[in-house]
Amino acid sequence: MTVDKNTRALESEIETDFSDKMSYGSYLGLDTLLESQHPVSKPEHHDELLFIIQHQTSELWLKLMLHELRAIQQRLRADDLRFALKHIARVKHIQRTLTEQWSVLATLTPSEYAEFRGDLGSSSGFQSYQYRAVEFALGNKNADMVKVFAAEPAAQEMLRETLAAPSVYDEFIRLLARRGFAVPAELLERDVTEAHVFSPGLVQVYKDVYEHAAEHWDLYEACEELVDLEENFQLWRFRHLKTVERTIGFKRGTGGSSGVGFLQKALELTFFPELYAVRTEIGA
Numbered sequence: 655m656t657v658d659k660n661t662r663a664l665e666s667e668i669e670t671d672f673s674d675k676m677s678y679g680s681y682l683g684l685d686t687l688l689e690s691q692h693p694v695s696k697p698e699h700h701d702e703l704l705f706i707i708q709h710q711t712s713e714l715w716l717k718l719m720l721h722e723l724r725a726i727q728q729r730l731r732a733d734d735l736r737f738a739l740k741h742i743a744r745v746k747h748i749q750r751t752l753t754e755q756w757s758v759l760a761t762l763t764p765s766e767y768a769e770f771r772g773d774l775g776s777s778s779g780f781q782s783y784q785y786r787a788v789e790f791a792l793g794n795k796n797a798d799m800v801k802v803f804a805a806e807p808a809a810q811e812m813l814r815e816t817l818a819a820p821s822v823y824d825e826f827i828r829l830l831a832r833r834g835f836a837v838p839a840e841l842l843e844r845d846v847t848e849a850h851v852f853s854p855g856l857v858q859v860y861k862d863v864y865e866h867a868a869e870h871w872d873l874y875e876a877c878e879e880l881v882d883l884e885e886n887f888q889l890w891r892f893r894h895l896k897t898v899e900r901t902i903g904f905k906r907g908t909g910g911s912s913g914v915g916f917l918q919k920a921l922e923l924t925f926f927p928e929l930y931a932v933r934t935e936i937g938a
């Protein structure tokens with residue numbers, strides 16, 4: 655059957671009455687979702703909606719990323735490496751989407767942004783508790799970050815719990831120990847509320863994994879997946895930095911930091927440093 659007059663007839667079985675049935679909009683809570691964009695510029699600046707939606711979509715992806723990271727932690731704890739790998743694969747796709755998305759915001763020119771930047775007050779992405787929770791879940795803990803959320807008790811509580819829980823990396827290291835690798839004891843007994851710091855002993859563990867990959871294939875694969883996660887995270891940070899640079903140059907941030915200089919320092923933070931260090935040790 656062909657389409658007549660370029661109009662598709664509705665099939666008779668298609669549902670059209672949702673007065674007592676679940677619909678697309680009610681299932682997805684679209685009434686609240688689509689009522690949640692509140693530009694503050696007056697008169698409203700055309701580009702503020704882009705700015706809001708870019709952040710809101712990022713927060714939605716961060717929510718899913720956290721959900722997946724928690725599943726990874728649980729699967730590792732249960733020695734279910736295959737399932738953990740499945741969730742890691744999903745996180746990697748989310749990260750790619752988040753990084754790709756910078757190109758939309760990069761269409762905001764410095765002069766356009768300057769027209770409503772003043773209306774943002776002291777709000778800043780620095781105050782994203784989900785972003786901070788992702789950093790914590792991956793192992794880059796920083797208790798000082800928690801105080802930023804004193805005015806948002808539920809957010810602060812979630813962040814405190816994430817700070818106190820072993821990270822994805824802690825869980826992976828514990829799994830390596832259960833598999834019989836000579837993981838340094840201080841890594842297994844460490845205070846998990848602190849950032850993971852480089853351990854030369856762990857590099858030797860990875861050397862063993864990489865040099866006998868066939869015998870520990872799932873661990874070898876997991877190591878490479880974690881490197882992908884870290885690299886993707888850094889790519890997001892780099893795109894943020896470059897977008898900030900082209901939009902506000904070297905102005906101070908609304909959150910009070912030096913701006914680009916402060917973001918540059920984040921590129922030196924690392925989640926899984928031993929997985930990078932091992933590369934120098936492999937082969938001749």
Ligand code: HEM
Binds near residue numbers: 762780897906907916
């Ligand atoms: C034109 C767009 C943007 C500009 C000019 C900008 C600028 C900045 C600046 C200057 C900082 C440093 C903190 C401060 O003093 O404010 C910062 C931090 C941050 N921004 Fe943005 N940002 C932009 C878009 C975004 C978007 C779309 C997100 C997505 C959620 C985001 C998330 C963050 C996060 C998570 C931090 C904290 C980074 C850290 O602690 O290392 N930003 N941003």
Ligand SMILES: N[C@@H](CC(=O)c1ccccc1NC=O)C(=O)O
Binds near residue numbers: 771774906907909
């Ligand atoms: N920190 C940015 C402002 C900004 O980008 C922002 C403001 C409110 C909510 C989220 C933001 N995004 C990232 O920092 C600036 O200094 O222009």
